[in-house]
Amino acid sequence: xxxxxxxxxxxxxxxxxxxxxxxxxxxxxxxxxxLVVATPREWVWAFAGWFGxxxxxxLVSTVPPTFLAKRMVVEVPFxxxxxxxxxxxxxxxxxxxxxxxxxxxxxAAWGLLAKGTIGVLASLTLAATTEPTExxxxxxxxxxxxxxxxxxxxxxxxxxxxxxxxxRMLVGMRSRGADPRSPRHWPTLARALGALFIRSYxxxxxxxxxxxxxxxxxxxxxxxxxxx
Amino acid sequence: MSVPVxxxxxxxxxxxxxxxxxxxxxxxxxxxERVALLGPNGAGKTTLVLHLNGILTAGAGSVAVSGLPVVExxxxxxxxxxxxxxxxxxxxxxxxTVRQDVAFGPAxxxxxxxxxxxxxxxxxxxxxxxxxxxxxxxxxxxxQRRRVAVATVLAMEPEILVLDEPSSNLDPASxxxxxxxxxxxxxxxxxxxxxxxxxxxxxxxSVVLSEGVVVADGATxxxxxxxxxxxxxxxxxxxxxxxxxxGSLPS
Numbered sequence: 001x002x003x004x005x006x007x008x009x010x011x012x013x014x015x016x017x018x019x020x021x022x023x024x025x026x027x028x029x030x031x032x033x034x035l036v037v038a039t040p041r042e043w044v045w046a047f048a049g050w051f052g053x054x055x056x057x058x059l060v061s062t063v064p065p066t067f068l069a070k071r072m073v074v075e076v077p078f079x080x081x082x083x084x085x086x087x088x089x090x091x092x093x094x095x096x097x098x099x100x101x102x103x104x105x106x107x108a109a110w111g112l113l114a115k116g117t118i119g120v121l122a123s124l125t126l127a128a129t130t131e132p133t134e135x136x137x138x139x140x141x142x143x144x145x146x147x148x149x150x151x152x153x154x155x156x157x158x159x160x161x162x163x164x165x166x167x168r169m170l171v172g173m174r175s176r177g178a179d180p181r182s183p184r185h186w187p188t189l190a191r192a193l194g195a196l197f198i199r200s201y202x203x204x205x206x207x208x209x210x211x212x213x214x215x216x217x218x219x220x221x222x223x224x225x226x227x228x
Numbered sequence: 229m230s231v232p233v234x235x236x237x238x239x240x241x242x243x244x245x246x247x248x249x250x251x252x253x254x255x256x257x258x259x260x261e262r263v264a265l266l267g268p269n270g271a272g273k274t275t276l277v278l279h280l281n282g283i284l285t286a287g288a289g290s291v292a293v294s295g296l297p298v299v300e301x302x303x304x305x306x307x308x309x310x311x312x313x314x315x316x317x318x319x320x321x322x323x324x325t326v327r328q329d330v331a332f333g334p335a336x337x338x339x340x341x342x343x344x345x346x347x348x349x350x351x352x353x354x355x356x357x358x359x360x361x362x363x364x365x366x367x368x369x370x371x372q373r374r375r376v377a378v379a380t381v382l383a384m385e386p387e388i389l390v391l392d393e394p395s396s397n398l399d400p401a402s403x404x405x406x407x408x409x410x411x412x413x414x415x416x417x418x419x420x421x422x423x424x425x426x427x428x429x430x431x432x433x434s435v436v437l438s439e440g441v442v443v444a445d446g447a448t449x450x451x452x453x454x455x456x457x458x459x460x461x462x463x464x465x466x467x468x469x470x471x472x473x474x475g476s477l478p479s
Contacts, residue, residue, distance in 0.1 A: 214333035221335030
């Protein structure tokens with residue numbers, strides 16, 4: 001339906017994974033992640049298995065691996081943290097390439113990396129194969145509280161509006177000689193972010209007024225097309 | 229004669245911070261009229277608009293819509309009767325698709341299923357946006373979003389359409405297209421605007437609000453050619469625009 005050339009995380013396709021009902025995919029993702037997180041990190045082979053399952057799903061979905069790989073950058077902060085752990089953690093030391101590292105730290109880093117990577121990749125696969133509106137419908141079918149689903153819906157709707165507003169602010173900063181990338185101008189950047197927060201908050205109030213003006217009473221009305 | 233669609237009497241309002249925006253406003257709009265509400269920034273125009281559908285409640289005085297007073301227990305019906313189109317379409321269009329957005333108002337009124345779908349299609353048809361029904365609003369051009377914003381309110385079948393700065397941020401072509409659409413609607417219209425030529429083009433009658441009171445109410449051409457009035461209330465025509473020289477207006 002709706003040929004919305006939607007979200008930057010979404011990859012248009014017609015695979016069985018794309019067509020599967022959103023609530024099944026969501027439930028599948030949650031169960032899969034619970035299993036992954038519950039797996040003891042010493043069971044290295046089990047993680048290979050989980051990863052294999054995930055790769056199979058990605059292959060079936062026809063989403064190009066590079067598409068997902070590029071979007072895996074969100075994991076970078078966790079990777080940095082994981083790399084630091086073996087240096088900082090205490091406990092018995094082991095020699096790796098001539099550097100003494102904490103053994104429990106290495107295990108912790110491995111666990112974090114393995115579980116984090118599988119988690120991020122699985123979530124990205126869901127996002128790549130499911131339109132945001134379908135995810136919301138799926139959450140509703142899974143009986144997630146309506147208020148939470150509404151908030152997520154607004155987040156999706158206004159993400160682009162707020163990003164566009166922020167990029168206009170950045171253009172404004174650059175035009176007046178501040179480089180948002182340079183640490184010297186980070187205080188300015190922080191103030192701009194503060195202003196963005198206030199603006200978004202005020203927009204939220206205006207949206208609420210517009211909703212009230214059209215008879216909103218706290219519950220999302222039934223918008224389905226067929227009367228069931 | 230008939231009950232006015234909009235009957236504002238002695239309306240006064242002070243914000244919680246003590247700033248008083250309206251000092252006794254009287255305004256009557258009858259069925260089928262198209263009225264422009266003019267006035268400088270800070271005159272209280274938006275405050276007045278927010279009273280018309282009960283977002284703000286009167287400090288003193290009263291507002292009635294087709295005889296129904298704007299009070300707490302009537303709000304649902306009041307908001308059906310008064311359709312407000314806000315200035316920024318991004319504030320008005322908050323649903324993931326155009327269809328859901330246009331359906332939002334009537335669905336709140338209890339319209340369902342096929343009847344709801346019919347409302348959506350009709351409203352979008354009236355603003356020439358029926359082909360965009362499944363698109364997300366943020367992928368439309370600004371002019372298209374403004375038209376969809378009008379449709380979201382039309383779908384509620386209001387008795388009066390209140391537009392806040394309908395021509396702002398529109399390029400001349402979109403501005404003209406919107407004028408054509410507004411003229412084609414068979415609905416009572418109150419239009420808040422700084423765009424004086426637009427007021428002259430669309431609204432036979434104008435009301436000037438200044439410092440919280442109505443200072444003029446008459447034929448738009450008479451208001452715009454009253455130099456003393458215009459100067460006294462910071463209203464200025466665009467350079468080179470002479471309302472007296474505009475020939476017959478489109479009806």
